[in-house]
Amino acid sequence: MEITSPQFKQNSRRAMQDPNLQKAMGYVRTGFIERRRIAVEGLPEFDRLRDSARDIKNHTLAHLDLYLEAYETKVRGAGGEVHYAETAADARDLILGICQRTGARTVTKGKSMVSEEIELNDHLEANGIQPIETDLGEYIIQLRGEPPSHLIAPAVHLTKEQVEADFRRVHTHLPADRDLSEPTTLLAEARAILRERFLASDVGITGANFLIAETGTSVIVTNEGNGDLSQLLPKVHIVLATIEKITPTLEDVSQILRVLARSGTGQDLSVYTTFSTGPRRPGDPDGPEEYHVVILDNGRSSMLGSDFQDMLRCIRCGACMNHCPVYQEVGGHSYGSVYAGPMGAVLTPSLAGIDKAGHLPNASTFCGRCESVCPMHIPLPKMMRHWREREFERHLSPKTVRWGLGVWAFVARHPRLYRLATKLAIGTLYKFGKLKGRFRRVPFAGGWTRHRDLPAPQGKTFHELLAERKRAA
Amino acid sequence: MTNDKEEKPRVGLFVTCLVDLFRPSVGFASIKLLEEAGCTVDIPDLQTCCGQPAYNSGDRRDTRALARKAIAAFEGFDYVVAPSGSCAGMLKLHYPELFADDPAWAERAKKFSAKVFELVSFLSDIRGVTSVPASFAGTVTYHDSCSGLRELGIREQPRTLLRSVDKLTLTELKDADLCCGFGGTFCVKYPDISNAIVERKTTEIVATGAGTLLAGDLGCLMNMAGKLKRQKSMVKSRHVAEVLAGMTDSPAIGEVG
Amino acid sequence: MSARDAILSRIRTSLGATAGDAGRRAIVISRLDNAPRGVIPARGQLPTEERIALFSAMAEKVSASVSRVATDDALPEAVATFLRDTNLPAAIRMGNDPRLRGLPWYRVPQLAIAFGPSDGSDMVTLSHAVAGVAETGTLVLTSGPDNPSTLNFLPDTHIVAVRAAEIAGDYESAWGVIRARYGKGEMPRTVNLITGPSRSADIEQTLLLGAHGPRRVHIVIVG
Numbered sequence: 044m045e046i047t048s049p050q051f052k053q054n055s056r057r058a059m060q061d062p063n064l065q066k067a068m069g070y071v072r073t074g075f076i077e078r079r080r081i082a083v084e085g086l087p088e089f090d091r092l093r094d095s096a097r098d099i100k101n102h103t104l105a106h107l108d109l110y111l112e113a114y115e116t117k118v119r120g121a122g123g124e125v126h127y128a129e130t131a132a133d134a135r136d137l138i139l140g141i142c143q144r145t146g147a148r149t150v151t152k153g154k155s156m157v158s159e160e161i162e163l164n165d166h167l168e169a170n171g172i173q174p175i176e177t178d179l180g181e182y183i184i185q186l187r188g189e190p191p192s193h194l195i196a197p198a199v200h201l202t203k204e205q206v207e208a209d210f211r212r213v214h215t216h217l218p219a220d221r222d223l224s225e226p227t228t229l230l231a232e233a234r235a236i237l238r239e240r241f242l243a244s245d246v247g248i249t250g251a252n253f254l255i256a257e258t259g260t261s262v263i264v265t266n267e268g269n270g271d272l273s274q275l276l277p278k279v280h281i282v283l284a285t286i287e288k289i290t291p292t293l294e295d296v297s298q299i300l301r302v303l304a305r306s307g308t309g310q311d312l313s314v315y316t317t318f319s320t321g322p323r324r325p326g327d328p329d330g331p332e333e334y335h336v337v338i339l340d341n342g343r344s345s346m347l348g349s350d351f352q353d354m355l356r357c358i359r360c361g362a363c364m365n366h367c368p369v370y371q372e373v374g375g376h377s378y379g380s381v382y383a384g385p386m387g388a389v390l391t392p393s394l395a396g397i398d399k400a401g402h403l404p405n406a407s408t409f410c411g412r413c414e415s416v417c418p419m420h421i422p423l424p425k426m427m428r429h430w431r432e433r434e435f436e437r438h439l440s441p442k443t444v445r446w447g448l449g450v451w452a453f454v455a456r457h458p459r460l461y462r463l464a465t466k467l468a469i470g471t472l473y474k475f476g477k478l479k480g481r482f483r484r485v486p487f488a489g490g491w492t493r494h495r496d497l498p499a500p501q502g503k504t505f506h507e508l509l510a511e512r513k514r515a516a
Numbered sequence: 517m518t519n520d521k522e523e524k525p526r527v528g529l530f531v532t533c534l535v536d537l538f539r540p541s542v543g544f545a546s547i548k549l550l551e552e553a554g555c556t557v558d559i560p561d562l563q564t565c566c567g568q569p570a571y572n573s574g575d576r577r578d579t580r581a582l583a584r585k586a587i588a589a590f591e592g593f594d595y596v597v598a599p600s601g602s603c604a605g606m607l608k609l610h611y612p613e614l615f616a617d618d619p620a621w622a623e624r625a626k627k628f629s630a631k632v633f634e635l636v637s638f639l640s641d642i643r644g645v646t647s648v649p650a651s652f653a654g655t656v657t658y659h660d661s662c663s664g665l666r667e668l669g670i671r672e673q674p675r676t677l678l679r680s681v682d683k684l685t686l687t688e689l690k691d692a693d694l695c696c697g698f699g700g701t702f703c704v705k706y707p708d709i710s711n712a713i714v715e716r717k718t719t720e721i722v723a724t725g726a727g728t729l730l731a732g733d734l735g736c737l738m739n740m741a742g743k744l745k746r747q748k749s750m751v752k753s754r755h756v757a758e759v760l761a762g763m764t765d766s767p768a769i770g771e772v773g
Numbered sequence: 774m775s776a777r778d779a780i781l782s783r784i785r786t787s788l789g790a791t792a793g794d795a796g797r798r799a800i801v802i803s804r805l806d807n808a809p810r811g812v813i814p815a816r817g818q819l820p821t822e823e824r825i826a827l828f829s830a831m832a833e834k835v836s837a838s839v840s841r842v843a844t845d846d847a848l849p850e851a852v853a854t855f856l857r858d859t860n861l862p863a864a865i866r867m868g869n870d871p872r873l874r875g876l877p878w879y880r881v882p883q884l885a886i887a888f889g890p891s892d893g894s895d896m897v898t899l900s901h902a903v904a905g906v907a908e909t910g911t912l913v914l915t916s917g918p919d920n921p922s923t924l925n926f927l928p929d930t931h932i933v934a935v936r937a938a939e940i941a942g943d944y945e946s947a948w949g950v951i952r953a954r955y956g957k958g959e960m961p962r963t964v965n966l967i968t969g970p971s972r973s974a975d976i977e978q979t980l981l982l983g984a985h986g987p988r989r990v991h992i993v994i995v996g
Contacts, residue, residue: 052706059712070978088814095811102804108784108792109801115777117958127776179984180975196975203977226976234985241985242893257805258960268971268986271926275963286780291801292808293951297944301814308974311831312909315986316966324962326918328868328890340780347787368695372712406706408699408713409572410662425613431574440574444701448570452578455564456585469537480772481745490704494711495742498538498770505531505540509559 046395047379051402055373063202064374071199075365078309079416085311092301097420099295100287100356104347110256110289111338117259121321123334131161134339138163138248138281141335142172145279147245151237153263153270154178155250156359157283157339159191159381160394163248174248175240177269179233186213192375192383194361195307200374203229237269247273247331251284252358253299254336257292260320261336264303264313271317280319280331285339287355299358302418307360342394350429354389356419363413363423369406378403385413385423392430401439404430462506469500476500527555528593530586530632532603533565534734535755539769542734545761546599546635552761553643555595562589566598568606572700576614583611584621587628595642596632599757600733601664602700604634609667634664635757636732640673647680650762655685657726658756659717659740660692661733674732674756681759690720698739714743722749728768730756741769805958810945817908817942824907825994828940831910832992835969836982841937841994846877848934851993852899853881859989861930866891867899869919873934890921891928898924899932903954904947905940905992909968912992913947916963925965931987933967937996 047054058064083089103110115125128134134157142150150167152158152174164174164185176185180198184191186209191197198206207223210232222228249270253262261282263270274280290296304310323330346352364370364384375383380391380400388403397404404427413423434440454461476482476499484492491497503511527550535542543559550557567582586607590596598604608629615621639645658678664670678686697703697713704710717740721729729744729751731737741753752768774782781792790797819827829839842851856863864885867873878886891898900920904913912933916922925931941947944966955961971986982988 052708055706056708059708067977074974074978086814086816088812091812092814099811105788106797106801107788108781108790109798111781111784113801113805121960121962127780129776129779133776177985178975179973183975196978198975199978201976203979206976226979226981229976230973230981230984234983237985238893257808257958260960266971267973267984268926269984271922271965272985275922275926286784291804293948294808294810294945297948298811300944301812310835310968312911312966312968314835314968314971316911316968318960318964318966320960320962322962324917327916327962328918328921329923330916330962338780340783344780344783344787347784348789349787368697368713369706369709372709406702406709408662408695408697408702408710410695410699411666412662412693412695415666428572428574431572432576433574435574435576444573448573448575448578452567452570452575452582455567456578456581458562458564458585461564465537478772480767481742481770483746488704490707491742493707494746495714495739496745496770498738498741498745500538501540501766503540505536505543506559506561508540509543 046391046399048391048395048400048403049379051377051379051406054377054379058373058377063205064200067200067202068371068374071365072371075309079306079362079365082305082309082311086301086305089302089305092298093418093420096299096302096418097356099290099298100419103289103291104287104352104355107286107289107347110291111286114254114256114259114289117256118321118336121259123259123321123336126335126337128337128339131339131341134161134283134337135163135166137337138283139166139170139172141279141281142167142246145246147172147279149173149175149240149244150246150248151175151177151241151244151273151277153247153249153265153273154181154197155248155283156194156381157250157285158248160341161339175244177237177241177273178267179230182233182237183209190376190381193364194359196361200376241272241276244277246279246281247277248281248283249274251282251288252303253290253296254284254288255290255293255296258320260318262296262316262318264300264316266314268315271315274319275330278331279333279335282336283339284336285341286343303358303360306362306416306418346393351389351393351426353421354393354426356421357386357390358419360418362416362418366412366416368408368410368412385427389423389426389430397430397433397437398439401434465504466507469504473500473502477502524554524556525594527557527595527597528590529557529559530563530566530590530596530598530603530607531559532598532600532734534738535599538738539734539755541763541766542599542755542757545755545757545763546597548761548763549635549639549648549757550597553639553645555643558593560589566603566606568603569700571606571610571614580614583614583625587611587624591624591628593631595638596628597635597638598632599635599755601634601661601668601670602733602735604632605663605667608632634668634670634732636674636677636760637668637670640676646676648677648760650760651682652759652764653683654728655687655726656728656730656759657687657689657721657724658692659689659696659729659731659736661731661736662695664732665693670732677760678730678756684759687724687726689724696736696740698736700735703739714739718743718747718749721751727752729753730759732756737769745770813943813945814908817906819907819942824942825937825940828905828907828910829994831907832969833910835910837910837969837990837992839992839994843996845995848876848993848995849878849881849884852932853884855932855991856897861897865897865899865932866895866924868921868924870901871919872901873899891923893927895928897930897932898928899934900924902933902935903939904950905935906944906947907940907942911966911968914965914967915951915961917961922963922965925967926986928987929983930989930991932991932993934993934995937994940994
């Protein structure tokens with residue numbers, strides 16, 4: 044995976060200076076959070092459902108090999124084909140192979156983060172097949188040649204003026220004087236253009252929110268209906284999903300559905316929850332003639348049994364990023380990988396390596412808001428800390444940090460030395476700061492004083508004062 | 517609450533590094549509040565730091581070394597109280613995790629952690645304090661520090677006690693549960709992002725019209741006070757313990773007397 | 774080793790499990806066979822009429838419209854009335870579903886009716902749901918020879934009939950209906966849970982109806 048996570052600092056600086064992005068992020072800050080709150084408060088069983096959803100996923104992960112086998116048997120029984128891919132490249136080639144065998148020229152796609160993860164579109168294009176994203180947000184970012192900046196709102200970083208400019212640039216066959224000033228007109232234009240694409244498409248590719256072992260069913264959860272048109276109209280439907288999407292039963296899926304949309308968009312349920320089992324049946328008037336499932340590992344099997352297993356419970360609702368103070372400032376693209384925000388800070392190092400993605404788990408205040416809203420109870424800060432530990436063990440963290448930490452920890456382990464050192468340091472700081480009560484600049488503390496003053500100490504340390512009081516008494 | 521000498525619980529006060537170094541008045545306010553709540557307060561001389569900076573930097577070895585020292589220094593008390601949600605959270609929740617795979621220390625860490633409390637919630641929940649005999653003329657607003665709020669569930673306790681302070685008006689801060697951008701070493705590792713977050717916070721603080729900002733964690737307070745001062749704001753910042761103890765003679769954070 | 778075997782073997786290694794562990798297998802078989810229910814929200818667990826009222830309220834909350842007729846035979850007139858009231862052309866398309874086909878359509882002779890799957894040119898389609906779910910105002914539709922799925926997604930307006938007696942409190946009850954009809958572990962090719970008309974909020978978080986699917990969903994409760 045080509046990632047710009049090593050440039051997180053530069054990316055985020057640019058993002059914070061981008062007025063369009065900052066305007067767009069304002070909608071995340073208000074809309075998502077308030078809507079989630081209302082939806083959660085409206086369901087008294089929400090917390091019990093979270094526990095239930097977590098337990099289901101934990102159970103499934105502990106028996107994943109067996110549920111995969113059961114799922115596969117049911118898909119085959121329904122006339123579908125199951126393909127396994129160990130790596131992103133394997134998945135790309137498998138999908139390209141199916142498209143080529145079908146003689147496909149265009150494929151329509153429902154929204155799939157895994158397809159972004161394996162950079163499927165580039166691969167199809169390089170081989171003469173045109174992929175068309177049909178989720179409105181995905182369509183917009185495809186026109187711009189950008190990756191998504193949010194799990195469920197891929198174009199959340201854009202303003203409507205930017206979308207209008209892109210539509211005018213690309214849809215040149217339409218009258219130049221048409222009105223595109225409102226979201227409604229933008230949507231109508233995209234709907235009309237994409238409707239033709241759906242009807243002409245040879246292959247439809249979707250992701251899956253769940254793969255049900257009980258029935259061999261793939262499930263997609265959408266609001267627009269584009270995923271349904273992608274899997275319903277073309278001759279061939281390919282489902283691309285990773286191993287941890289397996290869920291045992293319809294009942295288990297129902298538990299997780301009750302927390303998914305509420306956490307993400309704040310809806311009680313998304314508009315379309317579609318269960319697909321195999322290809323068109325005898326006598327069916329519509330539906331795909333072929334049904335393929337590509338099951339991808341891409342590093343997930345190694346996360347099982349590790350410190351990062353809990354991450355495999357993630358259902359991609361986006362609540363963690365919506366509520367993250369860092370994500371709210373820097374947006375999704377700053378993270379430099381397909382997965383952004385707290386969930387990306389845990390998942391990206393697993394997929395791309397901590398040597399490349401080291402900034403991501405570090406760029407967190409550990410405020411814990413992500414974990415507090417995660418419908419699957421994923422301990423995101425804890426796992427970010429685990430990545431920091433890996434980084435520290437492998438000596439990847441900056442030398443100055445390691446050195447400073449080492450000296451400080453040594454001193455802190457020796458209380459007498461600590462008292463002496465802090466007394467001297469604080470005494471000195473006080474001497475220079477007592478007149479104003481604060482510092483505008485302090486040597487070696489530029490990170491602090493670039494943007495804020497450093498309050499001066501009150502004078503002596505607490506332990507000095509206490510010792511004085513004891514002596515006096 | 518009891519004043520019976522026989523039943524006076526012995527509390528070890530974990531002063532925290534920042535209080536020790538930058539704001540001893542919070543330590544003395546804590547002692548006063550604990551004594552008023554019928555406790556005997558002791559400050560073990562061997563305490564230094566809970567190890568949180570090392571822990572959050574991925575340095576488990578040094579963290580464990582510091583944790584063992586802290587446990588040894590405090591495990592003899594009935595309770596261990598810290599005037600910080602973040603340090604108390606470290607002692608209470610993360611120590612057991614740190615020693616989970618260490619048979620020699622796991623049980624000891626667990627026993628120790630069960631005794632740890634953050635100051636204000638200890639007064640409220642354990643000592644049953646519902647009001648304090650303090651007075652503070654002015655309007656204050658309260659910021660919920662993240663660790664206290666989400667790790668320890670501290671929300672109502674400080675508000676209840678503040679409402680009992682004579683002449684004090686409490687006005688709520690919008691998005692009080694949103695991080696101030698301090699995050700320990702985060703604020704120096706990613707200063708620009710930290711700044712963007714704290715700017716949003718100080719905007720809301722100023723919008724409340726309160727004259728004083730209160731919180732239960734000195735790290736967050738130094739961040740917000742530092743930003744308010746840089747913005748030349750007149751809003752003063754104090755640790756909530758100073759107001760509850762009626763010890764507001766010393767200048768506010770970042771001010772001169 | 775095939776990719777399949779490599780992945781399964783890596784999963785087993787990570788979990789510290791073996792392929793032949795009969796105990797693990799028994800746990801999995803039992804869960805798949807018994808499909809235990811989890812937490813069912815109390816919200817939908819109501820007497821019939823209140824359940825129907827909740828279903829209607831939840832559907833309206835997500836911008837569907839709802840009407841009710843006493844009998845199957847009244848459905849053609851309800852459809853014609855809806856079309857007239859909303860200024861839509863008097864033309865619909867529907868599947869060969871016997872629950873719809875056998876109704877007295879002759880009573881609304883002005884209504885043009887086409888049958889079979891949609892090619893995208895229909896303004897209005899009519900389907901019959903197999904169930905409704907009160908807790909979220911959700912319709913449950915299944916595909917089959919007489920029920921083209923295209924009718925659910927391609928029109929501008931989708932009219933869906935659902936029997937009052939088939940409005941359940943929760944999703945789990947709807948699965949019970951599907952299992953009774955298709956057998957345990959079996960599904961129709963497509964099951965659509967539909968909760969209101971299509972929508973998107975991808976541009977500046979502004980909620981708009983009719984992204985790719987129907988702009989309008991009208992529910993007729995029968996009975």
